[in-house]
Amino acid sequence: MNLLEIQHRMLDAVMQPLTDDEQMRPHARDGKSMHDVAAEFIKPNDRLSSFERLEIYNRQYWFRVLASLDEDFRGLRAIIGPRRFEALCKAYLIECPSESFTLRNLGSRLEWWLRSHPEHLQPRAGLALDMVRLEWAEIEAFDGAAEPVLVPGDVLASDPDPRFRLQPYVQLLSVHYAVDDLLVAIRKDDSDSEMASNAVSERGKRTHLRKVARQKPQAIFLVVHRVDDSIYFKRIEPEAFKFLKALREGKSLSVAVMQAFEGRDIQENKLLTTVQGWFENWSSLGWFCAPNSTDQDFISASGRQS
Amino acid sequence: MPANPFNGFTDFGVGIGLRVPHYRHILAEKPVVSWFEIISENYMIDGGRPLHVLDQILDRYRVVQHGVSMYFGSPEPPNREHLKKLKTLVKRTQTPWLTDHLCWGSVDGTYSHDLLPMPYTFEAARHTAQKIREVRDFLEIPIAVENVSSYAEFHASEMTEWQFLTEVVELADCGILLDVNNIYVSSRNHNFDPLDYVNGVPAERVAQIHIAGHSKFEKYILDTHDHPVIDPVWKLYSRAIERTGRTATLLEWDDKIPSFEEVHNEALKANQFVADMAVTS
Numbered sequence: 001m002n003l004l005e006i007q008h009r010m011l012d013a014v015m016q017p018l019t020d021d022e023q024m025r026p027h028a029r030d031g032k033s034m035h036d037v038a039a040e041f042i043k044p045n046d047r048l049s050s051f052e053r054l055e056i057y058n059r060q061y062w063f064r065v066l067a068s069l070d071e072d073f074r075g076l077r078a079i080i081g082p083r084r085f086e087a088l089c090k091a092y093l094i095e096c097p098s099e100s101f102t103l104r105n106l107g108s109r110l111e112w113w114l115r116s117h118p119e120h121l122q123p124r125a126g127l128a129l130d131m132v133r134l135e136w137a138e139i140e141a142f143d144g145a146a147e148p149v150l151v152p153g154d155v156l157a158s159d160p161d162p163r164f165r166l167q168p169y170v171q172l173l174s175v176h177y178a179v180d181d182l183l184v185a186i187r188k189d190d191s192d193s194e195m196a197s198n199a200v201s202e203r204g205k206r207t208h209l210r211k212v213a214r215q216k217p218q219a220i221f222l223v224v225h226r227v228d229d230s231i232y233f234k235r236i237e238p239e240a241f242k243f244l245k246a247l248r249e250g251k252s253l254s255v256a257v258m259q260a261f262e263g264r265d266i267q268e269n270k271l272l273t274t275v276q277g278w279f280e281n282w283s284s285l286g287w288f289c290a291p292n293s294t295d296q297d298f299i300s301a302s303g304r305q306s
Numbered sequence: 307m308p309a310n311p312f313n314g315f316t317d318f319g320v321g322i323g324l325r326v327p328h329y330r331h332i333l334a335e336k337p338v339v340s341w342f343e344i345i346s347e348n349y350m351i352d353g354g355r356p357l358h359v360l361d362q363i364l365d366r367y368r369v370v371q372h373g374v375s376m377y378f379g380s381p382e383p384p385n386r387e388h389l390k391k392l393k394t395l396v397k398r399t400q401t402p403w404l405t406d407h408l409c410w411g412s413v414d415g416t417y418s419h420d421l422l423p424m425p426y427t428f429e430a431a432r433h434t435a436q437k438i439r440e441v442r443d444f445l446e447i448p449i450a451v452e453n454v455s456s457y458a459e460f461h462a463s464e465m466t467e468w469q470f471l472t473e474v475v476e477l478a479d480c481g482i483l484l485d486v487n488n489i490y491v492s493s494r495n496h497n498f499d500p501l502d503y504v505n506g507v508p509a510e511r512v513a514q515i516h517i518a519g520h521s522k523f524e525k526y527i528l529d530t531h532d533h534p535v536i537d538p539v540w541k542l543y544s545r546a547i548e549r550t551g552r553t554a555t556l557l558e559w560d561d562k563i564p565s566f567e568e569v570h571n572e573a574l575k576a577n578q579f580v581a582d583m584a585v586t587s
Contacts, residue, residue: 001462003430004381004413010422011413043459045497047525053458056526061418068419098417101375101388102347145352169353229355 006041013037014057015097017090022062024055065093068103072139073110074190075131075183078205079124088120104143107136127213130175134183134233137171137224141231144169147289152279161254164247167289171224172244176217180233182208225285239264240278308552312448312481312513314402318368318554320576322569325559329359331566339570341368343556344399346406347375350391357398364399370514370554371401372483375417376441378451379410379424379434389444396445403448403513405483408434408471423456426463426470435477442480450481450513455491455520455529467492468506481513484550486542487535487558491520491527500542509549517543517576518558532561534572544579552580 001009013034019025028037038050045053069089070077077085096109111132114121121128145168155162185208192204221241223234236244239260246256257275266274282288309315319340324332331337342363349360363369373392376384396404409421424430442449453471465473475482484507486500493500517540519533535543535557547553557573 003379003425003427003433006425006460006462007381007410007413007422011416011418014418014420014422015416041460041462043461045459045495050458052525056457056528057420057422061420064419098419099415101385101412101417102350103419104351143351143354143356146354226354229358 001041009041013054014061016058017094018059018062022059024051024058065106068106072107073132073135075135075186076128078186079128079131079209080121111136124213126217127177130177130179133173133175134179137173138231141169141171141224141226149286150288150290152283152288161252163250163252165289165291166244166248167287169226170287172241172248173222173224174241175220175222178212178215178220180222182212225287227285310510310513312403312450312511313554314448316402320573321556322573323556323558324363325563327563328566333362336366339367341370343370343372346371346373346392346395350395369399369401371396371399371404373406376406377411378406378408378437379430380412382414384437384441393445396447401447403450404445405450405452405514407454408451408474409454421454423454423458425460426465426467428464431470431473431477435474438478438480448481450483451475452483452485452516453488455488457495457526459496468503472508475511482507482511483514483516484512484546485516486546487516487518487520487539488529490539490542491529494527501545504542504545512550512553514554514556515543515546516556516558530561531558540579543576547580547583
């Protein structure tokens with residue numbers, strides 16, 4: 001057996017799901033005995049059979065990837081419960097094993113996958129999906145790039161209709177449930193549980209969950225952002241959200257304003273004051289960044305596009 | 307060898323791994339530490355707290371990068387995006403040498419996130435050495451490969467692990483990160499004398515040494531990095547530095563991490579063995 005054949009066989013075995021009591025399955029995907037499969041390429045020793053030696057790696061694989069998702073999606077886990085969460089993670093990892101060198105990206109396809117497997121989220125599919133999106137946005141915001149901050153006033157002085165770049169770490173999210181409040185509450189319960197009993201913490205989580213789940217779905221617009229390396233969830237008005245989305249898509253200031261207030265009957269001076277207020281607030285948070293050195297022309301809507 | 311081509315001709319002492327629970331203590335108290343080892347993958351990101359902390363560490367301390375996902379033994383060629391991110395970090399840290407494991411962990415772009423053992427064959431040695439050369443040529447810094455703990459042996463193996471390690475590093479002309487805890491763990495799991503291993507590696511290629519603790523189970527030992535170093539591992543360390551001379555040494559403690567002082571004091575025990583060696587030589 002050459003190197004590649006050994007590696008294919010071993011990876012296939014290592015990534016095969018464990019039994020319910022966390023042992024290696026007795027049969028491979030093709031029905032062959034795992035004892036026979038293991039014995040073909042792994043030596044036994046005086047204490048462990050080939051099967052048992054391979055099983056160590058099989059178990060380590062699953063413990064590692066499940067722990068990683070457990071850490072990244074605590075909110076989802078609280079919504080659907082730990083048992084169903086584990087079943088969901090196993091099903092997800094079987095269909096979407098890691099394709100990245102880093103475990104940080106393990107959940108990158110979870111939202112996409114869940115959209116075609118909503119049965120894992122019932123009866124709170126909407127709430128759970130919103131939570132997954134928020135938790136992934138948080139991961140992106142945590143270690144996204146922060147580029148040199150831009151002062152919008154300086155740009156407006158030289159170009160009446162500029163384009164602005166949002167910091168790469170700024171994540172825009174439209175949800176239907178108050179998952180921002182719920183996630184904060186879940187984290188607080190988790191941290192309180194270090195001092196109190198688990199039962200008290202679980203009771204607290206269930207109370208928060210029921211409260212949020214009972215609310216009628218409504219459009220909530222969130223910016224997940226970073227200040228001094230800490231993550232914050234900021235709710236914004238629908239117009240502000242449309243405006244930021246337009247800027248992120250590369251629209252000029254005038255187009256972004258038009259899209260934000262489309263269908264709204266609003267006086268020009270009120271509109272101006274509103275937009276100015278947004279810029280003041282968001283600039284103080286450092287959300288705007290300078291254009292890339294490769295797209296200097298990008299900032300000017302009237303000029304040539306690079 | 308205190309300084310050799312494989313550790314960038316540096317002369318580092320005893321360091322510890324930079325871990326999140328110690329960030330606050332290190333930044334506030336600024337303890338005297340010879341050097342820190344970082345897990346490269348934790349900082350191969352675009353921004354945020356990890357890089358912010360790293361920059362503060364770099365202002366004050368020497369840092370060496372240690373990777374867990376290059377998978378020199380995996381069948382696919384090195385991932386260019388991975389290499390580019392790694393090189394960006396190398397430029398940031400100015401690491402004098404870079405280490406990763408002599409193992410594999412992925413096939414056709416699917417990752418196990420584990421350090422899977424190599425079959426000790428000449429084919430595997432040639433393949434692995436070629437990849438090490440490619441990575442070194444791209445990164446333009448010395449590379450040292452670490453022996454891993456293992457729980458399985460292959461029928462296909464044609465030599466001992468230390469012969470395989472020697473074959474690879476000679477073919478790749480690279481260094482060794484000699485993990486004496488991993489040698490101990492594997493020796494217990496595979497019934498060989500760990501001293502044969504320590505005596506069998508080319509000492510002149512050892513760029514760095516790892517020490518760590520592990521967990522004992524009924525039928526095998528698991529490399530968990532969650533305990534102090536046990537005496538038999540210190541004995542292997544003592545023999546290793548007898549052969550290599552005083553060498554950059556690092557204590558790994560990755561789980562159930564105690565206070566900074568406890569970890570650092572455990573690491574500094576290595577200095578006693580260096581002193582003993584100086585007296586006896």
